[in-house]
Amino acid sequence: MTKPTDHLSSNSPDTNTAIAKIAFIGAGNMARSLIGGLLKQGYPASHIACSDPMEASLTSIAAMGAVSTSTSNTDTIAAADVVILAVKPQVMREVLTPLMPMLTSKKPLLISIAAGISCDSLQNWAGEGVPIVRCMPNTPALLQVGATGLYATDAVSAAQHKTADVILSAVGTVVWVKQENELDAVTAVSGSGPAYFFLLMEAMQAAGEKLGLTAEAAAQLTQQTALGAARMAIESDVDVAELRKRVTSPNGTTQAAVESFIANNIEDTVEQALQAAFTRSQSLAKELG
Ligand SMILES: NC(=O)c1ccc[n+]([C@@H]2O[C@H](COP(=O)([O-])OP(=O)(O)OC[C@H]3O[C@@H](n4cnc5c(N)ncnc54)[C@H](OP(=O)(O)O)[C@@H]3O)[C@@H](O)[C@H]2O)c1
Structure with a gap:
């Protein structure tokens, strides 16, 4: 059986026995989650380092296992094969600028x-020349x-590609895109996507209450229905259109509701919403660059 660490080799495709040393810059929510996922998969804590200006953030990372921590970004990346940038876009x-000499001389995967x-x-x-994987x-x-959607620059080797895949897989599903601008579409679908489902759930809960359910009952039924539908979509061998047909009996309650959604242009509404997110993602990238 393949172990999660099997692919986490050092930069050279010829040295598949070494496990990559990973340095996280930024010890916030995402770093904690990625480190937690890696440790759960059996990744050795001794191969993970993390830096952050806040000692308090580092303490909570160190408490997760024997991960080494430091307030110095330079010290943290010194021995790293992979450097994960887990800081806010604004900083x-x-x-990066002070790390440039070390990055260009050692060329870890960024x-x-x-x-x-x-x-x-x-x-x-x-x-x-520094190899880069950009993720959303x-x-x-x-x-x-x-x-997570991922894009790799040309300098990224096959082994580094696998390494990035395994690291991001520690926090869920990964999908690679071939063109960087597809990440704007990833942002529109999955980056902002959780909020679309929360919005639908809010509306279902409110409608359930109007139909006489308590707030608690409406919330519980809505949440479990969302989870059940998502699991069916993931685990079934047919697509979501077919799943919908299978739960829509002729002249039944589901058909009545689905026809109402369609009459109210749900498809156009969703398309326009995702287009708005896509356009905003493109303009934000220009502002941040
Ligand atoms: N959270 C999400 O759901 C999510 C989803 C998609 C993408 N992302 C991306 O993931 C990145 C991290 O997000 P997050 O939610 O983990 O943010 P976060 O909790 O704010 O973590 C960022 C950490 O970086 C630290 N930091 C600031 N300046 C630094 C420096 N010069 N050197 C080292 N560390 C520094 C911050 O410290 P201070 O608190 O002291 O500033 C903070 O602990 C962001 O770029 C975000 O766009 C996040």
């Missing part, structure tokens, strides 16, 4: 999970049930 330039920062900007701030995770990654 990315000030984080993985950015920051929304909206392009590979061009990352390359400018990190230095020429979503909030459920904090519970290790996220969906």
Whole structure:
């Protein structure tokens, strides 16, 4: 059986026996979640390091296992094969610029999970020739049930590609895209997607209450229905259109509701919403770059 650590080799495709040393810059929510996921998969804590200016954030990371921590970004990345940038987009330039000499000399794999920062900007701030993987995770990654889109620059080797895949798989499903601009579509579908489902759930809960249920009952039924529908979509061997047909009996209650949604242009509404998110993602990238 393949172990999660089997693919986490060092940068050279020829050295598959070594386990990559991973350095996290930023000890916030996403770093905690990724480190938690990696440790759960059996990744050795001795191969994980993390830096953050706040001692308190580092203490909570250290409490997760024997992960080494430091307030110095330079010390933390010194021996790293992989550097994960888990800081807010607004501080990315000030984080990377002082690290440029070390990054360009050692060329570790740089993985950015920051929304909206392009590979061009990352390359400018990190230095020429540094291999970069840019990711767009979503909030459920904090519970290790996220969906992440990833894009790799040409300098990323096959082994580094696998390494990034395994690291982000520690917090959920991963999907690779071939063009960087597809990450704007990933943002529109899964990056912002949890909020669309929360909005639908809010509306279902409110409608359930209007139909006479208590708030608690409406919430419980809505939440479990969302979970059940998602699990059916993931685990079934047919697509969601077929699943919908199978639960829609002719002249039944589901048909009445689905016809009402369609009459109210649900498809156009969703398309316009995702287009708005896509356009906003493109303009945010310009602002942040
Ligand atoms: N949370 C999500 O659901 C989610 C989803 C998709 C993408 N992302 C992306 O993931 C990244 C991290 O998000 P997050 O939610 O984990 O943010 P966060 O909780 O704010 O974590 C960022 C951490 O970086 C630290 N930091 C700030 N300046 C630093 C520096 N110069 N060197 C080292 N560390 C520094 C911050 O410390 P201080 O608190 O002291 O500033 C904070 O502990 C963001 O770029 C975000 O766009 C997050």
